[in-house]
Amino acid sequence: MYFLATTAIERFWDKKKQILFLQEGCYRFSKRNRDINYKIMPSVFSNKEKIHQCLHEVEQTTEKILEAMVPVFNNLHEVNYGKRYWRIIIGRWLNDYIFAVYDRYYSIVHALEIDPNLESIVLDESCYIVPKDFTETLNYLSDDFYNLQIYSQIFKFIGKNFPSKKLVYQIENEGINHNTIRIENKILRKSDTLIMNMSYFSEMVDLMLINKCHFPIESHWIKEFILPDFNICKQTRQKMKLNIKAENQFEDFIISQIFNNMPVAYIEGYRYIEKKYQEHPVYSTIPRGILSAVSYNADAVFNQWAATCAENGTKLIAVAHSVAGSTYSDFEEHEKKICDRFYAAGLITHKDNNKVKVLPSPKFCARIEFEKLENLSDILFISSNIKRYQGPFSWLITLSPNEYSNNQQIFWETLSPNLKKCVRVRLYARDWGQDCEKRWKSFAPDVILESWEILLAARMQKSKVIVCDNFQTTFTEALLFNKPAILYFDYKKYINFLHPEAVKCFDELHFVGILYDNPASAAQLLNRSYLEIDEWWNDNARQSARKNACKVFTGYLKEGVDQWVKELDCLFDDKKEDSKKISYEKHENIQYENLQEYLNGLSGEKIAILGINKIAQYMAQFISQLCHKKIVGIIDENVENFGKYLSGVNINSFQEIMKENPDLIIIADLPSGRIQELYLKKYIPATVKIINPARDLPEPIFRELLNTVFGEHFGRVTIKNG
Known part of the structure; x- marks a missing residue:
């Protein structure tokens, strides 16, 4: 008779007996130099047929339970939302939880087939824990304690009354930090804005999209919220019942435990999260569109906000954050179900889903080859x-x-x-x-x-x-x-x-x-x-x-950014801005080798820099040295002030320079050129040309300008290899 060790927690082993480890991970490599009589049970996913069977059964069970949860949650939170709303909020957790329990449940079934009389030790129910959200669920499912809890629940469900022990949960923290913020651009807050969060576009591509697209875009890297501790309301959870009939014992177990193990974000924390996103400087608006590569799969606050926005007509857009190749990805399958459009990477065809379009991967847009280094050995x-x-x-x-x-x-x-x-x-x-x-x-x-x-x-x-x-x-x-x-x-x-x-x-x-x-x-x-x-x-x-x-x-292409601009403009083509008042200087059919050749090729002999900080000054100095055209001044945020940052320029009035130079070329500075350009519309005649570098310059030349102006003078923004 075997003693079944379900996890690597040795307090729950009986080393005096022959041990059957439920899987290889129960017997850690660092602990194996011991005189223990043991056997390791093979995985339930030992062949591809069982993998396909698992994926099919998990999907069927997930859909059935999600359907039954809609009226339960609407009643609990006194709302009236449909299946899509609740899928956005709990769908990813539900799928991954059911998948994990499928593995744990059928591992126990297989162990009992090997030895129907096996023994084990379970976790005392008073020690059970409940995750705060989906991210914490993923962490729990990777450690010993929570899995011991699930195995203990399974044993009790199937009638195995094994002895129990108490154990206090200790957080397993490997120092992974997801709480970084990359870009905060709050200038354009409007209802017709596309908000991108964790899009996986680089900073340079973000800048180019913001400037080239015909509608406002904000790009953020907002950290995932850490929810506070909530008191678990067992009485509320016990009242939550699914009006559904189980088709097998596995489904019966899922139904019996689903609300006991459900994260607090969906029950006790729902109203807290609602208040949290309503107070947030970004999430407090209902934007025109929401785009993300990862947020739909984790952040509880983001998902509840996105679900609310979708109910109010916001387009949800997901982009692949990994490479193409596999026919199955749990997070991509979830995103395809909840979003209006899913952008897959690569040149893989997706004939079965009209929501899916293929575009270059955001992570690899505008990537460049490494500069070759000599004498490498590693x-x-x-x-x-x-x-x-x-x-x-x-x-x-x-x-x-x-x-x-x-x-x-x-x-x-x-x-x-x-x-x-x-x-x-x-x-x-x-x-x-x-x-x-x-x-x-x-x-x-x-x-x-x-x-x-x-x-x-x-x-x-x-x-x-x-x-x-x-x-x-x-x-x-x-x-x-x-x-x-x-x-x-x-x-x-x-x-x-x-x-x-x-x-x-x-x-x-x-x-x-x-x-x-x-x-x-x-x-x-x-x-x-x-x-x-x-x-x-x-x-x-x-x-x-x-x-x-x-x-x-x-899907890497040198024109990847332009493909994204074209696609996003097409997706939101109902509200393109009126650009007739501005003459844009574009040379789509002419190839320029470098920035100097590009500037000298512009029609007109005088240039003004549109900007409000030192970047504009550096651009003016750099461009004056690079081409034969004359820099006549810098326009600041008040528009009327002109040339005060540039030595040797005596013109004081913007209106004055407009009268004297109807063919003036205005080059906007890099970070906020689009914002200032729109502000200038009411001041400039149609003959004046505005060049917005991030939108109008060919990509290699834009790179050159970024590297020169930012890299040399600030040392903080460069075109990064990778």
């Missing part, structure tokens, strides 16, 4: 990780942690001794109790493990070659940066989860020797080609395969 090995407790489908779901680590060991042991000295390993940001560092040190005691203090893109640039042990965004970034890269990844195992276009691309990468289906072959390639890796990488066939992979997986 082999940067970029690793991923596998959660100890299974979550929604990922590339690594059919690999156990031991198999994944063993592949890394095979790569290391196949590598030549001289090359081992060049290896730098970048572990995944979160360990999830897998003891990844100790695993590496067990077979490579002298290997250098790097921290995340150095930005990954910067580290990639300073490496000679990059090795990835799974298909991830980082590998695609290396291809975009045109950095020698090698991937070992047995993609044929996942053939049923890949788009046909992705399979064809993987076949090509495999044929030219960039992709390998095993770690030994990847290491052997390095042994042969390390010294001539650049020559190997620049082979015509490999470069062709690289470029094709960039297009297939990210």
Whole structure:
């Protein structure tokens, strides 16, 4: 008779008996040098048929329960919203929770099939915890305590009255911080604004979109709200009942526990969140559109605001934040259901959903290749990780942690001794109790493990070659940066989860020797080609395969920003601004090599800079040195004041300069050119040309201007490689 250990918490083991570990993650690598009689049960996702079955059953159960929840929540919160509203708020949590419980439930079922008389120890009910929101649920589902709670609930439901123990929950914090803010631009707050939050566009692309699109745009990187502690109202939760009939015992268990485990954000915290977004400087408005790459999948305040906005006609737009390839992504499937438009990355076709359009990935818009550095030697090995407790489908779901680590060991042991000295390993940001560092040190005691203090893109640039042990965004970034890269990844195992276009691309990468289906072959390639890796990488066939992979997986194009501008203008074409009063200086059919050639090619001999700060002064100085045209002054925010920042300019009146120079060229400064341009409409004649750099300059020339004006004088905004 086995003793079933459901988690890695040893207080809940009986080491005197033969232990059956419910999964490999229950017996941590760092604890294995012990005299314990044990057996590890295989995963319920041991083959692709079971994965497909799981995805199908989880989706069916999720839809059934969501439908039944609508009247329950409307009654609880005294509102009258439809299924879409509640899907936006609780849909992602519901799907991931049911998926996780599916894994835990059928693992218990499988264990009882192995030994119907097994024993175990459960968590005392007085110690149960409730997550605050979806983000906290994800953290809980990755640690031991919450999983012990779920297993204990399952045992009780199926009638197994095992002895219990008490345990106080301790937060497992690995130092991941999601509370960063990137851009706060509150100038344009109007009801016809498109608000972008965590769009994954770079700062430069944000600036170009704001200036080129024919409607107001705000771009933010608003941190996720940390909710306060709430008192759990057990009485309220006990009254919440689903009017639904379970079709099997698993669904019966879900229905019995769904409200006990539901985050407080959806029950006790609903009104608090409502007040929170109503008071927020961004979320207090009902905008024309909302665009995000990640916020629909996490932030409770954002989602409740977005749900309310959708009820009032706001268009919800989601963009892919990862590379294309897989036919299934739990977060993308959720976004497709809740949003009016989903923008997928790459050149993958999506014939089954008219909401989906393909555009270049926001994360890779306007990316440029690395500047080539000499005398590089590092082999940067970029690793991923596998959660100890299974979550929604990922590339690594059919690999156990031991198999994944063993592949890394095979790569290391196949590598030549001289090359081992060049290896730098970048572990995944979160360990999830897998003891990844100790695993590496067990077979490579002298290997250098790097921290995340150095930005990954910067580290990639300073490496000679990059090795990835799974298909991830980082590998695609290396291809975009045109950095020698090698991937070992047995993609044929996942053939049923890949788009046909992705399979064809993987076949090509495999044929030219960039992709390998095993770690030994990847290491052997390095042994042969390390010294001539650049020559190997620049082979015509490999470069062709690289470029094709960039297009297939990210949709990367040099005109990517213009494609986004065209698409967004089309999406919101009912309210395009009237631009007849302004003559825009554009040269769409002329190619300019650099900024100097562009400026000299402009019709007109006099230039004024439109701006209100030192940036305008630096632009004036820079442009005056670069071209033969005369800088006649700087227009400040009061418009009437003209030239007071520029020595040698005696003109005091903006109206005066307009009369004397009807063919004047006005160049707006970089950060707020669009705002000032709109303000100027009522002052300038139609003959005056306004150039808005972020909108009107060809992208390479705009980069040159940004690098020169910002980089040289401020050192705080540059075109970043990656």
